[in-house]
Amino acid sequence: MYRKQVRRRRAVLLLLVAASLTLLSLYYRESTGGPLHGAQDVVSTVFSPIESGADRALKPARDLVNWFGETFDARGDKSKLEDQVADLRDQLARAQTQQQEVKELQALDQLTSGGIVPDGSDPVTARVVGRSPTVWYSTVTIDNGSGDGVRIDDPVVAAQGLAGKVTQTTPNTAQVTLITDADSAVTARVTPSGATGVVEPDVGNPNDLQLDFLERGTRIAEGQMVVTAGFSTGDLGSIFPPGIPVGEITSASVQEQQAYQRVHLEPFADLRNMDFVKVLTTHSGGGKNG
């Protein structure tokens, strides 16, 4: 009895294995239009609506399990992504800083290539490395000094206009006194009217400059541009070459012009935020403060 059972079991097993191998072999050999492929298609077609219904019915269970898996994966990815974000933010900050610097340098080049650089002078581009911490923004330190040809009284321009002049040098650095400093005075001309005067800081208001000692009878309007006059009288001459943009007239009341011969202007140069300047290394031979 037991032997009969064993024989029957072995026979069925052999039959099933043989059937599997035959199916494998025939299916592998036949073309896609063969009978086995056809039978497979029939079974698949019959079960297709059941599969469709089961897919919808079992979707919540599947989503629940996948939610656990995805949450686990997301936690693993979190620290990696945070590192990537920090790295990319760093790269972005560097790129934006470089872009800003390139823009500023291009503007600076544009300004100095417009004929304001006197013949024989060699402009030195310098980075602003130190800034006065006070609200008056009277001086800045640049990373070029006497070793680079920078001398005291050399004019300094920023990307948008006149910034100041060199007042102290070391071999590697120099101090630039800005046009907003209380001691600064620059001879300037209003364009297109041609009226001349002296640009001085408005004491107590670092964002404002005033153009003093205007000739009587000249009419100046808001929005007109002020440039350096660059006068020269014998041995006495301005240290600033003519034509460097200084600022724009912001206030020009008739009363103030008649009473004090004065108008107000806003400097073109962003003296608080400039990163690069150009030192116009030229010497006119001893002008005094403009």
Add this chain to the structure above:
Amino acid sequence: MILTPGIIARLAVLGAFVAVAQVVCFSKMDIFGTSPDIALLVVISVGMLGGSLTGAVTGFSIGLLLDCLLLETLGAFALTMLCVGYVAGRYRETIGRPTRPAVVLLGGSLTMLGALVIAAIQIGTGIDANVSFLVVRDALIKSLIGALLAIPVLWIVRLVVRSALVDERRAARRTPSPRPVESG
């Protein structure tokens, strides 16, 4: 296991349901980069409960249905599951009813065997893929999941075919029923 027409019908419904569920649900689950092979665990459970012949026939049938539903090479899953069902049944016939640790071990090792056999058949029948560590890793994770799910799946399959299990009836008969408390 006593195979009556009713039990065969239950096994057929269970096999069809698990094959469809495997294709539409379990295979789409992502657990550590792989998916649980519940159909294989059902075949292992039937083998452990019903013996080698029942396991082999059930494995062949569910495997053949999977081949059709997945439009895979006909016979690949059938051969794999037939082998796994037979081995699980032979364990039952030679060693006896598996204990819980044995169920876990059988679930893990036979899932691993099934994963490797199906990978070998698929590569042998023209799947254009390199045999890499990923196949082994996939099989390892599958076997771990199989080990974890072996007991719950066996419990469910036992519920389906409980009335046909001779051993369980005998065990139930051997368990003494509590005596009624006599009052007075």
